[in-house]
Amino acid sequence: MVRDRRYWLVKSEPAKYSIDDLAAEPGQRACWDGVRNYQARNFMRDEMRLGDGVLFYHSAVQPPGVAGTARVVREAYPDSTQFDPDSPAYDPRARPDEPRWWMVDLKLTRRFERLIPLAELRATRGLEAMLLLRRGQRLSVMPVSAEQWRIILSLADA
DNA sequence: GCCAACGTTGGC
DNA sequence: GCCAACGTTGGC
Numbered sequence: 001m002v003r004d005r006r007y008w009l010v011k012s013e014p015a016k017y018s019i020d021d022l023a024a025e026p027g028q029r030a031c032w033d034g035v036r037n038y039q040a041r042n043f044m045r046d047e048m049r050l051g052d053g054v055l056f057y058h059s060a061v062q063p064p065g066v067a068g069t070a071r072v073v074r075e076a077y078p079d080s081t082q083f084d085p086d087s088p089a090y091d092p093r094a095r096p097d098e099p100r101w102w103m104v105d106l107k108l109t110r111r112f113e114r115l116i117p118l119a120e121l122r123a124t125r126g127l128e129a130m131l132l133l134r135r136g137q138r139l140s141v142m143p144v145s146a147e148q149w150r151i152i153l154s155l156a157d158a
Numbered sequence: 159g160c161c162a163a164c165g166t167t168g169g170c
Numbered sequence: 171g172c173c174a175a176c177g178t179t180g181g182c
């Protein structure tokens with residue numbers, strides 16, 4: 001029995017890694033490494049499944065917003081950067097036989113014609129409960145409901 | 159650049 | 171286990 005497709009939102013600072021960078025990857029797919037927050041990790045490791053939909057969000061940029069969508073094309077496996085002393089995401093506490101951090105692979109599915117700005121999300125009926133819009137919320141990987149997904153795609157097409 | 163919010167660390 | 175100090179995130 002296959003569970004229903006689920007939806008997520010991942011944040012990235014475009015100065016570090018933008019949706020254009022994902023588009024430029026071979027096969028337009030990449031491993032989503034460097035996540036160093038336990039709650040975000042748990043979502044990736046325990047709940048993200050092949051085929052799930054992902055909103056690609058640009059943060060720490062003016063304006064912030066949703067830039068497009070991706071799909072989970074590989075489920076969680078150990079994040080290799082945790083073992084790499086040269087990586088900024090290196091974690092000396094992690095051991096290969098007991099990885100602490102995990103990543104998934106994402107593949108670009110769509111680059112929106114226009115960025116959907118955070119302010120527009122805030123002003124859109126039906127999105128009031130979005131986790132992203134909670135004040136002080138800093139998760140870099142978070143769930144999105146099917147309804148929220150549908151509404152945001154409709155904004156992209158509007 | 160500011161700063162609120164929040165997660166993590168580490169002394170006790 | 172508590173909690174103060176500290177670091178980071180990320181909107182503004």
